[in-house]
Each structure stands twice: as C-alpha cells, then as structure tokens.
Amino acid sequence: MINGNLKATYAADERVLNNSYKQAFVYGTMLALAFFAAFANEYMILIACKMGILLIAVVGVNILTGYTGLVSLGHGAFVALGAYTVTMLDNGLTGIIPNQFMFFVVVPIAIAVTALIGVLVGLPSLRVKGLYLAVATLAANFIVIFLIEQDAFAPWTGGVVGIDTPDANLLGWVLDTNREMFILISVVAFTSLLAAQNLIRTRVGRAFIAIRDRDYSAEILGISLLRYKLTSFALSAAYCGLAGAMFAFFYSRILPEQFELDLSLELVAALIVGGMGRTMGPVFGVMVIVMMPEVIKVFAAYFTGGDAASARYISPLQEIAFGLLLVFFLLKEPLGINHITDRILRAANRWPFARG
Amino acid sequence: MLKIEDLHLSFGGIKALQGISFEAKPGEITGVIGPNGAGKTSLFNAISGFYKPDRGKVYFEGRDITDLSPDKRAELGLARTFQNIALFRGMTVLDNIKLGGHTRLKTNVWQALRYFGKAQKEELELRRDIEERVIDFLEIDHIRKYPITMLPYGLQKRVELGRALAMQPKVLMLDEPVAGMNREETADMARFILDVQEQFGTTILLVEHDMHMVMDICSHIVVLNFGQQIASGTPAEVSGNEDVIEAYLGAAA
Numbered sequence: 001m002i003n004g005n006l007k008a009t010y011a012a013d014e015r016v017l018n019n020s021y022k023q024a025f026v027y028g029t030m031l032a033l034a035f036f037a038a039f040a041n042e043y044m045i046l047i048a049c050k051m052g053i054l055l056i057a058v059v060g061v062n063i064l065t066g067y068t069g070l071v072s073l074g075h076g077a078f079v080a081l082g083a084y085t086v087t088m089l090d091n092g093l094t095g096i097i098p099n100q101f102m103f104f105v106v107v108p109i110a111i112a113v114t115a116l117i118g119v120l121v122g123l124p125s126l127r128v129k130g131l132y133l134a135v136a137t138l139a140a141n142f143i144v145i146f147l148i149e150q151d152a153f154a155p156w157t158g159g160v161v162g163i164d165t166p167d168a169n170l171l172g173w174v175l176d177t178n179r180e181m182f183i184l185i186s187v188v189a190f191t192s193l194l195a196a197q198n199l200i201r202t203r204v205g206r207a208f209i210a211i212r213d214r215d216y217s218a219e220i221l222g223i224s225l226l227r228y229k230l231t232s233f234a235l236s237a238a239y240c241g242l243a244g245a246m247f248a249f250f251y252s253r254i255l256p257e258q259f260e261l262d263l264s265l266e267l268v269a270a271l272i273v274g275g276m277g278r279t280m281g282p283v284f285g286v287m288v289i290v291m292m293p294e295v296i297k298v299f300a301a302y303f304t305g306g307d308a309a310s311a312r313y314i315s316p317l318q319e320i321a322f323g324l325l326l327v328f329f330l331l332k333e334p335l336g337i338n339h340i341t342d343r344i345l346r347a348a349n350r351w352p353f354a355r356g
Numbered sequence: 357m358l359k360i361e362d363l364h365l366s367f368g369g370i371k372a373l374q375g376i377s378f379e380a381k382p383g384e385i386t387g388v389i390g391p392n393g394a395g396k397t398s399l400f401n402a403i404s405g406f407y408k409p410d411r412g413k414v415y416f417e418g419r420d421i422t423d424l425s426p427d428k429r430a431e432l433g434l435a436r437t438f439q440n441i442a443l444f445r446g447m448t449v450l451d452n453i454k455l456g457g458h459t460r461l462k463t464n465v466w467q468a469l470r471y472f473g474k475a476q477k478e479e480l481e482l483r484r485d486i487e488e489r490v491i492d493f494l495e496i497d498h499i500r501k502y503p504i505t506m507l508p509y510g511l512q513k514r515v516e517l518g519r520a521l522a523m524q525p526k527v528l529m530l531d532e533p534v535a536g537m538n539r540e541e542t543a544d545m546a547r548f549i550l551d552v553q554e555q556f557g558t559t560i561l562l563v564e565h566d567m568h569m570v571m572d573i574c575s576h577i578v579v580l581n582f583g584q585q586i587a588s589g590t591p592a593e594v595s596g597n598e599d600v601i602e603a604y605l606g607a608a609a
C-alpha cells in the first residue's frame with residue numbers, strides 16, 4: 001500500500017494536491033517565498049525575479065510543447081509583444097487613464113494582443129509539424145523583432161536603442177523596487193502555474209494531451225484539431241505576453257535584442273531540463289537555467305581572484321555550460337529533473353519497504 | 357441509424373471499396389466480415405471521416421455526413437475503436453476514458469484555468485458517470501490508475517471500448533475487438549458487446565475476423581471481398597451463401 005493515497009470521495013481524488021507530500025511542498029514553498037521577500041538580499045531578489053518572469057513564460061511554452069506536442073522556437077516574440085504592448089500602451093494612455101488603474105488596463109490588453117498574434121503564428125501548425133513548425137515559429141520571432149526595430153515605428157517602440165518602461169502601479173502602490181516587484185512576480189507566477197495545472201486536469205488540457213499523443217484518436221473523440229491547436233498557441237502566447245508585461249515592469253528599459261532567438265531557445269531549454277509536460281518541469285528548469293550562469297560567475301571569480309582580464313572568458317564559459325547541460329539532459333535524462341524527483345518521491349513513498 | 361450508400365474508395369490503383377451499401381439498424385449488431393485486405397478497415401475509416409470516398413454517401417440518423425470531419429461525426433454520436441489499439445499511452449486508464457466524455461462537457465478555457473465552479477462540477481459529474489457506467493460495467497476498477505503501457509493486450513482492448521462507451525454513443529463501431537485474444541478474453545468481450553447493446557440500446561457495427569463470434573452475436577452481416585460486397589443478410593443466409601464459402605475457403609487455401 002502506498003501511504004497517503006487512499007481516497008473516500010471522487011472530489012478528494014481529483015484534487016491537485018492529492019497527497020500529503022504535495023501539500024507540504026506547496027505550503028512550505030509559499031512560506032519560504034514570504035520569508036524570502038522579507039529577508040533575502042538585493043542580489044537574491046534580482047535572481048528570483050528573473051526566475052519568476054522566465055517561469056511564467058516557460059509555463060506557457062509547456063502548454064504548447066509539453067502538453068500539446070507542438071514545438072515553437074519563436075516564443076521570445078510573444079514575450080517581446082507583451083513587454084512592448086504594456087510599455088507603448090502605458091505611454092499612450094498616460095493622462096487618459098489614471099495611473100493607479102493603468103496596470104489593470106494594459107496587462108489584460110497585452111495578454112489579449114499576444115493571444116491573438118499567437119493564433120496567427122499557430123496557423124501553420126494545422127498543416128505542418130515538428131521541424132517545419134519550429135522553422136515557421138522561428139520566422140515569426142524574426143518578423144516581430146524586425147518590426148520593433150524599424151525606424152518608422154521608432155517613435156512608439158524606441159527602435160534598436162530600446163525604450164524606457166513604466167513602473168507597475170497597483171491602485172496607487174508604485175512598485176519601484178525589485179523587492180516589491182518580487183512580490184508581484186511571485187504571485188503572478190504562482191497563479192500562472194496553478195491555472196496551468198487546472199487546465200491540464202480538465203477537459204481542455206486532456207484534449208491537448210490527446211492531440212500530442214495521437215491526433216487521429218483525439219479526432220474520433222470529437223476533439224477539433226483546428227480549435228485546440230490554435231487554443232494552445234493562444235494560451236501559450238498569452239502566458240508569454242504576461243511574462244513580457246512583468247519583464248517591462250521589472251526592468252527600467254527594454255531592448256529588441258533581449259527577445260531574439262536566444263530567449264526563445266532559453267524557454268525551450270528550460271523546459272527540456274525541467275521536464276516537458278509536467279507541472280513542476282518549468283519550475284525546476286527555470287531554476288537551473290537562471291542559476292547556472294550565476295554559479296559559473298561566482299566560481300570564475302573565486303578561481304581568478306576577481307581578475308578583470310579573465311572576466312571576458314565568463315560569457316563563453318556560460319554558453320558552453322548551457323550547451324553541455326542541454327546535451328546531458330537530452331541524452332541522459334530526456335524527461336528532465338521532474339523525472340528524477342519522481343523517482344525520489346516514489347522511493348520515499350514506499351519506504352521502509354522494498355525499493356521500486 | 358447508419359446508412360451506407362454505394363461507397364467507392366480507392367488508393368491510387370487499389371480499389372479498396374467498390375459500391376458498398378447497407379444499413380445498421382437501430383439497437384442491432386451488424387457485422388462486417390471478409391478476409392484480410394477486403395476493405396473492412398477502409399470502410400470504417402470512410403464512415404468515421406478519415407478517408408473521403410470517391411463516390412457514395414454516409415447517412416447518420418437520416419442526415420448526410422459524408423462531408424463532415426471526424427470530430428464533427430463524433431459529436432453527433434459516432435464512436436469507434438481501432439484494429440490496432442489507439443489509446444493514449446502516456447495517460448492512465450481513467451484519463452483515457454475521461455477523454456471519451458470530451459464532447460459532452462462544456463467547460464471553456466477560461467473556466468478550466470480557474471477550475472472552481474463550472475469546471476469542477478462537470479469534472480466530478482463526469483468522474484461519477486464514468487465510474488458507474490463504464491468502469492464498473494467493464495470490470496476494470498482495479499486498473500483505473502494504471503498507465504496504459506502496464507496493461508496486457510486484452511485489457512487494453514477493453515479500455516478502448518470503455519473510452520468509446522464514455523462518449524455515450526448512438527452508434528459504436530468496433531474494428532476487430534477480439535483480434536489477438538485468447539478464448540476466455542474473446543468470450544468476455546463478446547459478453548460486454550452484448551451487454552452494451554442490451555443495457556444502453558447502442559447500435560453496433562462490428563468488423564471481425566472471428567466468424568464464430570460474428571455468427572453468434574450479429575443479427576445482420578455484410579460480407580466484403582476485394583472491396584466488393586459479395587453478400588449481406590442474416591447469419592443463416594450468409595453462411596449458406598456460395599460466394600461467401602468460396603471467399604473464405606479461397607482465403608484459407
């Protein structure tokens with residue numbers, strides 16, 4: 001008998017936190033985040049904010065790639081669209097909408113805009129799969145960045161040199177420090193994760209997984225490939241748009257080059273490392289992807305004694321490590337960190353009985 | 357209930373179906389038999405909407421569905437299983453069967469993201485319905501949380517039937533439901549098929565290789581050979597038919 005898994009009602013069985021480990025983990029994490037917000041130093045807050053923003057986007061990519069089985073190498077574009085929509089709207093609407101309500105107007109619009117563009121970018125998925133779809137989405141990424149950089153649009157987008165971004169203002173509370181932004185980002189990231197989990201355990205999410213696993217079988221169950229593939233694209237784009245909005249509020253300035261292929265690849269890489277099609281996959285993946293360059297920086301500083309001349313090796317080192325990490329996971333642990341934690345949990349569950 | 361009219365289908369040079377016409381009567385079990393390569397699976401694929409026939413019509417409850425996509429046909433109440441099991445292998449038995457309830461649920465994306473409220477209510481109703489009407493019925497309580505990959509072949513076939521039943525279909529199409537099964541599993545499956553007909557009044561269209569089973573449970577039989585319909589009628593009529601004996605002996609020889 002696996003302890004803690006007996007259920008008296010269907011409702012208890014259908015819960016997200018359906019065993020005591022999961023409950024302890026989630027409530028523990030919430031507590032830890034609260035302590036973190038209060039006591040962590042500036043540097044740790046900065047890293048955590050980066051993770052939170054990336055997490056929101058990766059949760060979105062997980063819906064599309066992990067659950068629906070559609071590969072995208074262009075989701076950096078949606079983060080850009082979210083960030084730029086928020087910034088441009090905030091600039092355009094200043095004076096028209098009171099500042100304390102601005103957030104609640106521009107963020108939903110940014111989400112809606114990215115969702116809509118997501119549908120457009122998703123159209124090729126109705127005809128092509130795999131590599132061809134990846135290339136089509138890649139093209140979307142290039143086009144969006146190209147448009148943002150155009151001189152003709154520079155008065156609104158800032159062009160190649162970027163544009164200053166607004167601070168988030170929640171009903172008069174101006175989030176002008178990283179610590180305040182950390183609170184907002186954690187709440188948004190947590191909610192995003194929970195919403196994605198809700199999606200996956202209901203009708204819509206099951207349809208996504210069905211399409212991923214066997215699309216013709218999904219069709220004979222009445223699942224419209226057209227509708228659900230586009231829905232998946234819209235949703236994942238909306239998540240990335242939301243991440244982009246947080247990005248704009250967090251940094252004081254945004255540049256088009258921050259949203260190029262690098263970012264799109266980082267989103268997919270985080271998913272591979274963490275575990276595709278798993279709730280906690282994005283969380284683990286983002287932690288590793290954001291922490292790794294920092295760890296390398298710290299180690300490099302330690303070994304060189306902070307020698308400025310050797311600092312130029314850090315960036316290539318980080319990139320090599322990124323590549324090696326991906327290769328390692330693709331070859332050795334293709335199901336990601338989530339699969340490793342599964343094994344540990346399973347062993348813990350059976351303890352002190354035989355290993356399994 | 358389900359009416360096929362002069363169906364023609366070809367793949368390049370191969371004429372897979374040449375003028376098939378029959379009707380599956382409401383609440384009855386209709387069998388389609390024929391040697392390997394006769395076109396039985398192609399017929400099913402044309403009925404469920406994967407192949408577009410070159411000529412001919414498919415009617416469902418009197419409505420022409422020849423041009424509808426597979427998912428639209430499913431919504432109308434047409435369910436099927438596949439000759440080589442087409443379950444979702446990454447999912448548990450329960451999730452596979454829940455997918456059968458897809459068209460009956462109405463939760464939209466927004467409600468699904470929030471879960472509490474409409475989505476939760478619907479999901480729990482679905483769970484209860486599936487437990488009572490499918491899982492108990494097919495006697496698969498003990499495996500509901502198992503991943504598909506852990507199940508023996510015979511049980512997988514039963515789960516696939518369960519997924520189709522979860523659709524509460526009006527017409528159920530089964531493509532070789534007992535192929536590869538031992539005698540005991542075959543008897544179990546035959547009993548479940550008869551129970552479905554009896555308890556739910558479902559119209560059943562059955563493709564089968566196993567002549568004995570077809571003769572036992574079908575009230576009407578259509579015989580295909582090389583894409584042609586060589587006979588149709590009651591089991592007694594069909595088994596006495598010269599062409600049918602010829603086709604089967606010919607295939608065996």
Ligand SMILES: Nc1ncnc2c1ncn2[C@@H]1O[C@H](COP(=O)(O)OP(=O)(O)O)[C@@H](O)[C@H]1O
Pocket residue numbers: 367370371372390391392393394395396397398399
């Ligand atoms: N997708 C396809 N493409 C080409 N030929 C096909 C296809 N599906 C079936 N056929 C051909 O159609 C004929 C009938 O096949 P099928 O319907 O599978 O027969 P059965 O199910 O009665 O064994 C066979 O000659 C087969 O090779």
Ligand SMILES: [Mg+2]
Pocket residue numbers: 396397398439
């Ligand atoms: Mg066949």
